[in-house]
Amino acid sequence: MSSDAQRQDSEQTHLGTAMLIVVVFACGFALMALEMLGARLLSPDFGSSIYVWGSVISIFLLALSVGYWVGGWASVWRADGRVLAVPILLAAGGFALIPLIVKHVNGCVFDLDIEDRWGALLSATILFLLPSLLLGMVSPYSVRLATREVGRAGASAGLLYSISTLGSFLGCILTSFYFVLWLNVSTILWCMSAVLVAAAVVSYLLPRASKREKGVRIKH
Amino acid sequence: MPMRHAIALLPLAAVIVAAVVWTAPGRAEVLVETESLYHHIIVEADGSVRRLLFRRRGVDHSESAVDLSAPVRPQMRYTELMFSGLLFCEDPKDILVLGLGGGILSRMFAHYHPQANVVTVELDRKVFEVAKKHFGFEQTERCQVVLRDGRVYIKRALSKSEPRFDLILLDAYRGGFIPYHLTTKEFFDECKQLLKPGGVVVSNMRTDFETYDYQRRTMDSVFETCNAFSGGGNTVVCGLPVKTKVSTTDLTRRARALQARHEFEFDLLGVVNARRRGPDYERRGPIFTDDYAPANILRRR
Numbered sequence: 380m381s382s383d384a385q386r387q388d389s390e391q392t393h394l395g396t397a398m399l400i401v402v403v404f405a406c407g408f409a410l411m412a413l414e415m416l417g418a419r420l421l422s423p424d425f426g427s428s429i430y431v432w433g434s435v436i437s438i439f440l441l442a443l444s445v446g447y448w449v450g451g452w453a454s455v456w457r458a459d460g461r462v463l464a465v466p467i468l469l470a471a472g473g474f475a476l477i478p479l480i481v482k483h484v485n486g487c488v489f490d491l492d493i494e495d496r497w498g499a500l501l502s503a504t505i506l507f508l509l510p511s512l513l514l515g516m517v518s519p520y521s522v523r524l525a526t527r528e529v530g531r532a533g534a535s536a537g538l539l540y541s542i543s544t545l546g547s548f549l550g551c552i553l554t555s556f557y558f559v560l561w562l563n564v565s566t567i568l569w570c571m572s573a574v575l576v577a578a579a580v581v582s583y584l585l586p587r588a589s590k591r592e593k594g595v596r597i598k599h
Numbered sequence: 600m601p602m603r604h605a606i607a608l609l610p611l612a613a614v615i616v617a618a619v620v621w622t623a624p625g626r627a628e629v630l631v632e633t634e635s636l637y638h639h640i641i642v643e644a645d646g647s648v649r650r651l652l653f654r655r656r657g658v659d660h661s662e663s664a665v666d667l668s669a670p671v672r673p674q675m676r677y678t679e680l681m682f683s684g685l686l687f688c689e690d691p692k693d694i695l696v697l698g699l700g701g702g703i704l705s706r707m708f709a710h711y712h713p714q715a716n717v718v719t720v721e722l723d724r725k726v727f728e729v730a731k732k733h734f735g736f737e738q739t740e741r742c743q744v745v746l747r748d749g750r751v752y753i754k755r756a757l758s759k760s761e762p763r764f765d766l767i768l769l770d771a772y773r774g775g776f777i778p779y780h781l782t783t784k785e786f787f788d789e790c791k792q793l794l795k796p797g798g799v800v801v802s803n804m805r806t807d808f809e810t811y812d813y814q815r816r817t818m819d820s821v822f823e824t825c826n827a828f829s830g831g832g833n834t835v836v837c838g839l840p841v842k843t844k845v846s847t848t849d850l851t852r853r854a855r856a857l858q859a860r861h862e863f864e865f866d867l868l869g870v871v872n873a874r875r876r877g878p879d880y881e882r883r884g885p886i887f888t889d890d891y892a893p894a895n896i897l898r899r900r
Contacts, residue, residue, distance in 0.1 A: 428748050429636050429637070490758070560893040
């Protein structure tokens with residue numbers, strides 16, 4: 380391989396990593412914004428008892444647990460930014476839908492007349508499980524995209540998880556401290572949906588892996 | 600030098616002041632300090648007066664007070680103001696109280712209306728236990744406590760044909776603020792639907808909080824008539840689903856009749872005198888809805 384091609388390849392890698400940083404940051408941000416608003420979406424029908432918070436947090440953790448696993452396997456099947464754009468775009472759709480269906484969903488669950496705790500958990504499952512599962516796929520998938528050498532896999536994972544969690548931190552604090560003061564809950568969710576659409580576009584435009592790298596098969 | 604002498608006397612002065620404060624009569628004694636799922640609960644005893652405080656952000660918010668030797672005598676101004684509801688609904692048969700605290704409101708209303716059903720909804724089981732143990736609160740057949748979120752209770756009641764209430768008293772505070780889902784237009788709509796014809800929703804607000812203007816506008820958007828009574832840093836608003844204009848002369852007449860009938864241990868005429876004439880809030884501006892309710896973020900002004 381000529382040194383020119385090598386340089387071009389390394390530039391592509393840097394650009395790709397920078398773009399992945401933007402994607403995982405945005406997804407981490409949106410995820411925690413949704414989690415912070417979760418209790419607000421449930422409290423009109425299920426109150427602000429501790430089990431409402433408990434339901435929201437446990438559903439998010441369950442969703443992430445499944446999402447990480449699915450995202451990891453998807454990256455084995457095909458490592459391509461265009462594939463990563465799909466769950467992000469679907470999550471964006473979910474975010475946009477929540478404000479439109481929340482009253483109906485809560486109303487239907489409320490009418491089931493099950494115990495308050497289980498009602499809150501059921502509503503949280505219907506509203507939050509899928510969008511947070513889809514966003515959970517992003518981090519492990521991005522780690523695969525950022526990894527060119529097995530020896531540096533830990534560094535890619537560390538960097539991307541750090542950025543994603545930093546996004547979550549900001550999404551959490553900005554939503555709970557400021558956004559709910561300035562905006563309607565539905566407006567915040569629609570803004571987050573727009574952020575996710577942008578992240579999906581960035582992910583779609585990620586530079587393809589070079590021929591050289593495609594030749595390297597990482598054994599799983 | 601006189602200045603240096605004065606400084607030398609400072610520690611002595613401090614000791615004297617401390618000793619005076621320490622031994623001063625009426626210093627409250629802390630009976631209970633405990634954590635529950637929702638509150639940092641403190642119970643103080645000052646002679647026969649018990650006071651319930653919720654500590655939040657380092658501030659102890661006085662939530663309720665009862666004099667055990669005179670259990671139906673209000674110790675806080677807002678407790679008296681809550682009786683303004685009777686001026687618009689003289690003979691309530693079913694009364695709903697959100698927020699038990701030391702139980703003084705529930706106890707007083709049950710005492711003066713022995714034929715009425717008083718249902719009190721309290722979120723925090725520990726508050727209920729404290730009310731029983733330290734405030735002499737007792738459940739009776741006609742004065743029952745339900746441990747549940749207030750809004751969920753109201754929604755559940757609405758989905759059934761009864762109970763309906765003549766008087767709904769809103770006093771659910773959590774250390775200086777009201778949980779946001781108990782401040783919204785949708786919530787007041789649900790309260791209104793739960794009223795029997797001629798019923799009144801009576802809401803206790805802190806006048807010195809940023810939320811005050813929002814709360815007033817929100818109630819205005821739901822009720823045809825709002826009457827406000829202020830004192831002691833609180834404003835109690837009576838929301839009526841019907842449009843009526845009552846003169847203060849009328850209210851005075853009603854208060855006299857009620858006072859003569861019940862012989863309250865406080866002056867109901869004083870409540871009428873606390874009536875707000877004009878609006879003391881900005882009438883135009885946003886209201887609280889389920890979609891927008893930063894009620895626990897807005898600060899003391």
